[in-house]
Amino acid sequence: MMTAMSAAGADDADHAADEAARRSVPGAGGAWSTQLNALGGFIRAQRQLAQLSLREMAALTSVSNAYLSQVERGLHQPSLKVLHSIADALQLSTEQLLAQAGWVGATAAGPAAPEPAAGGVDTEAAIRNDPRLTPEQRAALLGVYRSFVDGDG
Amino acid sequence: MMTAMSAAGADDADHAADEAARRSVPGAGGAWSTQLNALGGFIRAQRQLAQLSLREMAALTSVSNAYLSQVERGLHQPSLKVLHSIADALQLSTEQLLAQAGWVGATAAGPAAPEPAAGGVDTEAAIRNDPRLTPEQRAALLGVYRSFVDGDG
């Protein structure tokens, strides 16, 4: 039930828009989760744009209509699961939702010192010889790998 | 409970690798233990890369070391708040973490086609062929490795 099939009722969206306008969020004055309100508003707008009711979207996302309602009004911060389901149901990319929420757009880093070399046979050896890994990265990756094989035997 | 061998060394890393994962999600099941392991492994690798202890990172992220430990071992799914804090502390972009967790990149609307990373196939092949790794571990390790060579250039 993740795949969007749309074509729900094709009633009239004017109603939905109207209702939303009337109920609009109290917003003004509350300086606390602006981001949540933005996210919720965005989701609500997109949902109405897709002409979905809360219950329809609930069915599509496997999330209860009740919780969707709360999320749309900025009363709760949805988890990644839910966020992803919503994005899927609305045929948006998760990144769009996250950007709306203001949660993406941070730093980036990455020093590199690649060097030409040739491969190996064992995984450990391959990691050690990998030219694209910095010494630190090698150590880290090796640590993860060894943690795996250590538990395995 | 499980094979408790502890791990204390400052520059030694081991542990993880657990297949006992029971997730009772009502409505729809999930196969995300793999993604959680990948995310956790990635975070741990990055933390070790930055030469941070769990407690140091806890101070940096305002998240308890205990919870960080569990996240790194794939026992819990961190919320956006926490994820963002971690990304910030490790000087990564939140997108990288999300991509690592597999939560972005496969939407119904977009063309889901991540590059197959043409080029140094040596290490990747070695990981894929390693008989000592379980499929889940393979996926996690591959994720970490690719995050290194891909996001860092």
Place this chain on the structure above:
DNA sequence: CCGCGTTGCTTGACATACTTATCGCCGGTG
């Protein structure tokens, strides 16, 4: 007027994210 079906929203119970306190282990110092 009535019921019937729809909409969005609120409440109370449960599962999960997260914290504070503690454990076992190791390295250094007296």
Place this chain on the structure above:
DNA sequence: CACCGGCGATAAGTATGTCAAGCAACGCGG
């Protein structure tokens, strides 16, 4: 040796996300 301080991992407790059920308002047909 005992003691201290750091490390990662665990146990029990608190906060928060999430669900199932029920409510008030609107529109439609009798």
